[in-house]
Amino acid sequence: MRVIKVVKKMQTMARRWQSEKKRVSFVPTMGYLHAGHESLITAARRRVGRSGVVVVSIFVNPTQFAATEDLSRYPRNLEGDLAMCRRAGVDVVFAPSNEEMYPSETVEFSTYVSESFLSQSMEGISRPTHFRGVATVVTKLFNIVLPSVAFFGAKDFQQAAVLRKMVGDLNIPLTLVVAPTLREPDGLAMSSRNAYLTPTQRTQAVVLSQSITHARQRVQASPKFLLSKTLSKEIEHLIRQQPEAEPEYIEFFHPDTLVPVTKILRGHHIALAVRFGATRLIDNGPV
Amino acid sequence: MRVIKVVKKMQTMARRWQSEKKRVSFVPTMGYLHAGHESLITAARRRVGRSGVVVVSIFVNPTQFAATEDLSRYPRNLEGDLAMCRRAGVDVVFAPSNEEMYPSETVEFSTYVSESFLSQSMEGISRPTHFRGVATVVTKLFNIVLPSVAFFGAKDFQQAAVLRKMVGDLNIPLTLVVAPTLREPDGLAMSSRNAYLTPTQRTQAVVLSQSITHARQRVQASPKFLLSKTLSKEIEHLIRQQPEAEPEYIEFFHPDTLVPVTKILRGHHIALAVRFGATRLIDNGPV
Numbered sequence: 001m002r003v004i005k006v007v008k009k010m011q012t013m014a015r016r017w018q019s020e021k022k023r024v025s026f027v028p029t030m031g032y033l034h035a036g037h038e039s040l041i042t043a044a045r046r047r048v049g050r051s052g053v054v055v056v057s058i059f060v061n062p063t064q065f066a067a068t069e070d071l072s073r074y075p076r077n078l079e080g081d082l083a084m085c086r087r088a089g090v091d092v093v094f095a096p097s098n099e100e101m102y103p104s105e106t107v108e109f110s111t112y113v114s115e116s117f118l119s120q121s122m123e124g125i126s127r128p129t130h131f132r133g134v135a136t137v138v139t140k141l142f143n144i145v146l147p148s149v150a151f152f153g154a155k156d157f158q159q160a161a162v163l164r165k166m167v168g169d170l171n172i173p174l175t176l177v178v179a180p181t182l183r184e185p186d187g188l189a190m191s192s193r194n195a196y197l198t199p200t201q202r203t204q205a206v207v208l209s210q211s212i213t214h215a216r217q218r219v220q221a222s223p224k225f226l227l228s229k230t231l232s233k234e235i236e237h238l239i240r241q242q243p244e245a246e247p248e249y250i251e252f253f254h255p256d257t258l259v260p261v262t263k264i265l266r267g268h269h270i271a272l273a274v275r276f277g278a279t280r281l282i283d284n285g286p287v
Numbered sequence: 288m289r290v291i292k293v294v295k296k297m298q299t300m301a302r303r304w305q306s307e308k309k310r311v312s313f314v315p316t317m318g319y320l321h322a323g324h325e326s327l328i329t330a331a332r333r334r335v336g337r338s339g340v341v342v343v344s345i346f347v348n349p350t351q352f353a354a355t356e357d358l359s360r361y362p363r364n365l366e367g368d369l370a371m372c373r374r375a376g377v378d379v380v381f382a383p384s385n386e387e388m389y390p391s392e393t394v395e396f397s398t399y400v401s402e403s404f405l406s407q408s409m410e411g412i413s414r415p416t417h418f419r420g421v422a423t424v425v426t427k428l429f430n431i432v433l434p435s436v437a438f439f440g441a442k443d444f445q446q447a448a449v450l451r452k453m454v455g456d457l458n459i460p461l462t463l464v465v466a467p468t469l470r471e472p473d474g475l476a477m478s479s480r481n482a483y484l485t486p487t488q489r490t491q492a493v494v495l496s497q498s499i500t501h502a503r504q505r506v507q508a509s510p511k512f513l514l515s516k517t518l519s520k521e522i523e524h525l526i527r528q529q530p531e532a533e534p535e536y537i538e539f540f541h542p543d544t545l546v547p548v549t550k551i552l553r554g555h556h557i558a559l560a561v562r563f564g565a566t567r568l569i570d571n572g573p574v
Contacts, residue, residue: 019308110404111456117397143458169398171430
């Protein structure tokens with residue numbers, strides 16, 4: 001396994017793969033890898049086989065964090081990440097520095113990619129410049145790694161929707177695959193941010209997946225539609241039963257457009273964000 | 288010469304070229320081609336030789352025109368353009384429809400690329416959403432045609448600067464070449480928009496290049512610096528001697544940063560926009 005830290009080196013290698021007709025499977029990450037990432041890597045390998053190339057990027061992208069957010073304390077463990085990538089059979093890890101990705105030029109970094117429809121609700125309200133940062137860095141990474149297929153986790157459902165829209169709108173020549181969320185035995189969606197939780201919060205955090213299950217059961221058992229106002233209230237009540245949990249949003253929406261629905265039907269989607277102290281967790285699923 | 292109107296077809300062909308290691312030289316245009324475009328095509332061919340591929344795109348991009356601008360009356364002549372491309376030895380003309388470039392999907396087109404520093408002054412003041420439209424469509428065209436080198440004219444100096452910044456910031460894997468402005472015998476910079484001018488306006492339009500020459504002569508003859516306030520006034524006076532000419536901006540700036548200068552030195556740059564009735568012309572040059 002090769003570890004590359006320089007943009008030009010990575011891009012030169014990617015162009016060589018291109019001219020050798022090698023298929024490149026790409027898993028962009030912010031590191032602190034867990035079993036969810038590992039499942040993306042496995043899917044990436046399956047997609048291109050032994051003759052293809054699997055690239056994982058590890059980069060905690062500053063432009064997707066607001067000044068008030070957890071950039072500086074975001075968990076990092078490059079050695080552990082490299083060990084996992086090696087075990088998982090990754091060919092190349094691309095782990096650039098901030099200075100490599102956003103060099104200080106005569107004119108500072110000033111080009112951004114933004115999606116203006118799907119990115120407005122939910123995470124976009126809580127984190128107004130987040131998706132602009134994500135879309136921009138993912139565009140950069142795509143241009144550097146030149147993959148034929150890229151993998152993202154369904155835990156970040158809105159992110160995946162925004163990036164899929166970006167790939168379509170900008171005609172980016174690759175296939176975007178969204179792979180299912182991996183969960184802990186109690187149902188908590190795997191996330192690097194779970195590392196922030198105190199033992200008590202960790203126990204209480206199961207309420208996110210429980211909320212989705214509750215919503216699904218209520219919708220499946222309902223002969224007609226349910227009002228999202230009603231179900232949101234129920235779920236807010238459920239969340240607040242956990243002393244340290246503070247719900248940020250609970251939204252029901254159409255999975256293609258992310259447009260909120262007032263009447264929930266099967267096939268609609270729920271997404272929610274819950275704070276435990278300074279830690280913010282998200283989850284989502286179909287109902 | 289092949290004429291392709293479908294995005295998927297163009298992109299499939301481009302990917303085949305890529306795997307055949309063919310170098311692709313690209314000239315994006317809005318059509319109504321003139322000798323200035325022809326010189327870009329010649330430069331494009333010289334760059335990749337007979338073994339390479341030269342692609343010209345013809346697309347009047349609606350997203351770079353404001354509602355008040357000349358989109359509907361922008362001059363078009365596809366047959367003439369194709370004849371010129373054939374003569375000039377172009378391999379492929381990509382001429383998509385609006386619907387091909389901006390299809391009506393479940394969620395309407397919503398992803399934009401914007402540059403926020405170089406695009407703020409001059410044209411960016413007169414045309415606030417212009418460069419966002421340009422950066423977005425050029426990103427799309429790059430992703431569809433997958434060129435190794437792309438050619439732009441120096442007449443649109445700020446556009447070239449914005450696109451070069453975009454290519455650098457987003458790590459787009461190609462070389463951007465800016466080729467010199469071609470001029471009519473009297474000095475008028477070639478532009479498709481010259482077709483709008485009445486014979487009287489056409490005669491008066493020489494004042495744009497005369498303004499640049501005047502600025503250059505004044506700077507070259509000046510032992511120290513010149514104040515841009517002083518020189519702007521002189522040039523405004525010069526322009527207003529043409530009865531139908533209405534200056535929109537006259538700016539002196541550093542060519543790398545486009546930051547306006549108050550004291551003009553050799554190597555600085557002038558750019559100006561002048562209206563003749565509903566027609567708006569621009570020009571620029573070093574002083």
